[in-house]
Amino acid sequence: MFERFTQGARDVVKGAVGHAERERAPRVDEGHLLLAVLDARGTRGSFALGALGVDAAEKRASIGAALLAARRRAGLSQADTEALAGLGIDVDEIVARVEQTHGVGALSGDRRLGGRRPFAKEAKGVLESSLRMALAHRDRAIGDEHLLLALASRPGIASETLAGHGVTVPAVERVLYGGGGSGSAAPEA
Secondary structure, rough: OOOHOOOOHHHHHHHHHHHHHHOOHHHHHHHHHHHHHOOOOHHHHHHHOOOOOOOHHHHHHHHHHHHHHHOOOOOOHHHHHHHHHHOOHHHHHHHHHHHHHHHHHHHHHOOOOOOOEOHHHHHHHHHHHHHHHHHOOOOEEEEHHHHHHHHHHHOOOHHHHHHHHOOOOOHHHHHHOOOOOOOOOOOOO
């Protein structure tokens, strides 16, 4: 599958590994992929994000902060947190108590000091979904725009965070494909 990745998509995967290493995360997750997509410049994915208003530094910082908040909640999405609140469980209070005892980020998983980081199940799913996105649009290669579409389409923290900033599958398809059909409205990277 990776032989079908454009240079931009390969850079996103490498960038995701870099984000995981800097965080000393035990594995590369969908949040790391999203951060790497946000880092991309001069690609179809960055074009789509810019057209949807996510090129400003404050929007990128806001998305990064939302991902960090979700990690602190042990990966629970805002929807999960709200559902638990409906049952009388205050996730923010639990996080605060755990962090008071064990330190900030205690619920975000075991930390690794070095070595290769495997891809989490959700991140692997994003990579697989990107292939399906490319095939659905009859694109010959898998670009960072397909990674963006996959991140926006899969339930979880990344899609919730993107949707909160106006980045949804229909919106990205409208920018890139003129409403979801084949062809491209954005320049090739």
